Amino acid sequence: MNIRLGLIGAEDNLGLIKSIVDEYPEFNCLSFEHSGEEELVEHLEAHSHHVDVWLFSGFLPYSTAIKWGKTSQPMYHTPYTGSSLYKTLYHILNNEQIKADELSFDAVHSSELNTIFDELGMEYDPAFLEEFIDESDIENSQTYLEHYKKSVEKFVQHHYDLWNENHTKAAVTCVWAVYTELKRLGVPVFRVTPANSAIKSVLNIIVRTHEMVRFRNSQIAVQMLEIDPFSGLSEGVFSSDEISNIEMRNSQKLLNYAKKVQGSLKTSGPGRYVIFTTRGEIDAITERFTIVPELEETLRIGKQDVTCGIGIGNSAYDAEINAGRALLNAKEYGEGAWMVLFEDKTINGPLGSAEKISYSYASAELQGISEETSLSVSTLGKIKSILDKWGKSEMTAHELAQQMQIMPRSARRIIVALQTKGYVKVVGEENPFPRGRPRKIYRFSL
Known part of the structure; x- marks a missing residue:
């Protein structure tokens, strides 16, 4: 390796x-x-x-x-906590006339410093530490350049103010840019370097x-594709010969695609094709299962004409079964949808959609609800994933229909099935239009 x-x-x-x-x-x-x-x-x-x-x-x-x-x-x-921080403090305490509680710190977690100072039998002032803001806390509008510069400026200002006001005698930093700037400003500073x-x-x-x-990349992956056999026909021309010609042309195009993903192709009935390859190849062409490949360029077939289920498994049989289930779920979203079912029974998709969701086929809890309500685990998984993405447990039948991309009457049928068994209850109403019929708001408890 x-x-x-x-x-x-x-x-x-x-x-x-x-x-x-x-x-x-x-x-x-x-x-x-x-x-x-x-x-x-x-x-x-x-x-x-x-x-x-x-x-x-x-x-x-x-x-x-x-x-x-x-x-x-x-x-x-490389981490700068644990042994790395101990190494720096050991040097300061043994070689400098500075006590540990006379130092300012940056970028380490308060729990880390608490542990060290407890072992030294000392207390430290939390104001002497400037923790690093996690990526999730940074404003989305902030660019990576602003992120870097503002982080350095914040740490420098923290150390300089404490030293300038005689609260500390030296600074301990994990950042090279902070170290060089503090030295330029005349602040005694020590750099934490990673321990071996x-x-x-x-x-x-x-x-x-x-x-x-x-x-993982060597796992077997199966793509099960359905192509509308009438997508290439001229208006009003539906002869069996023309359909057969389109099938042969599509097969040739898919052979080229299969070669691109290092796979093998077999037909599985009119308009349905199966490609056996590896997870690594599909991962690459879908950019980690986030997009639908550019089929217009590869196959000269419109994306909307190809519906695909991708199955991942530790055996060809498991991968093909998962691909079939993924295709059935893709078809629920309409032509052109791509779904993937992984070996852990997690399903993800539609790929490339802003409304992409992920849910589990193997949830024991959802399996129990399925047995009570006669709703499929797939349907229940979609609802649970939508609620998680929604960020709340209440929605109307109309909103559920929009999120699941189904007809409102189908959404109401699902709600009634869940309501009968106590998994949904009415918690209010809303009036979407001045003269419209009020819509019931339901709370889901899956």
Whole structure:
């Protein structure tokens, strides 16, 4: 196994991390030094096709790369907590005339500092710590450049204010840019660098994860496609010969597509085709099961004319069964829909849709409700996923119909079946129009 590792780090610890990476025969390492956010993105843009996985020397370049959002490779960063933080504090307490409670910190969690100070038999002022804001807390409008710069500015200001007002005697930072700026401002500062054990720990995680991904990508994947046999007919022409010609042309196009995904093709009745390939190939062409491939270019067939179910399994039989179930679910959404059913019985789709949902076929809880109500686990799973995405448990029959892409009368039939067994109850009404009939609001408890 040879893993192409892209290592991006600041000048003070890049060599250290690289020396430990070189101890691992599993890695072929390409290292890149960066001193700011623009260099970081330049490296990612220029070398993403040359690496399998990225390792960042710190959390800030790592989170900036996530914010940038244009890298498909897995990403990791070396931790600065635990042994790394202990190493820095040991140096300060043994070599400097500074006490631990005279230091300001950034980017570590308060629980980490609490543990360290408890073991030292000391208390620390929470105001001396500036924690890092998780990616989920950052405003969506903020670009990756603003994210990087504002994080550095926030940490620098935190340390400088405490030192300037004589609350602290020195700063401890995990960020190279913060370290260099504080030195320029004359603030005594110490840089947390990753401990050897921390670096080895993340490298071991990368190796194990890569093995798992490689195994997952070799799983069998089956695509079951239905193509409208009348989509290529001229208006008013429905001869059996013309339909047969279209079938042969579609078969030839699908043979080319099967070659593109390293698969084999077989027909399974009029207008239905099955392609056997691997999960890795389908993962790539659908961009991790998020989009429908550009069929117009590959097959010269419109997307709306091809309905597809993708099944993943540990055997060809399991994958084909899952593909059939996925196709049935895709057809419920209409022509052109693509759904995927994974080996853990989680179904996802329609691919490429803003209303994409994910739910489980294997929920024991939903299976019990299915037996009580005669509704399928698939239908119940869709409702539960819609409610989770909706963010609340109340909706009208009209809203349920819109979300499930079914007729309102079908939605009402589902609600009645659930209401009869106590899984739905009326909690209010709404008037959508001044003269319209009030719509009942139902609360679901699945």
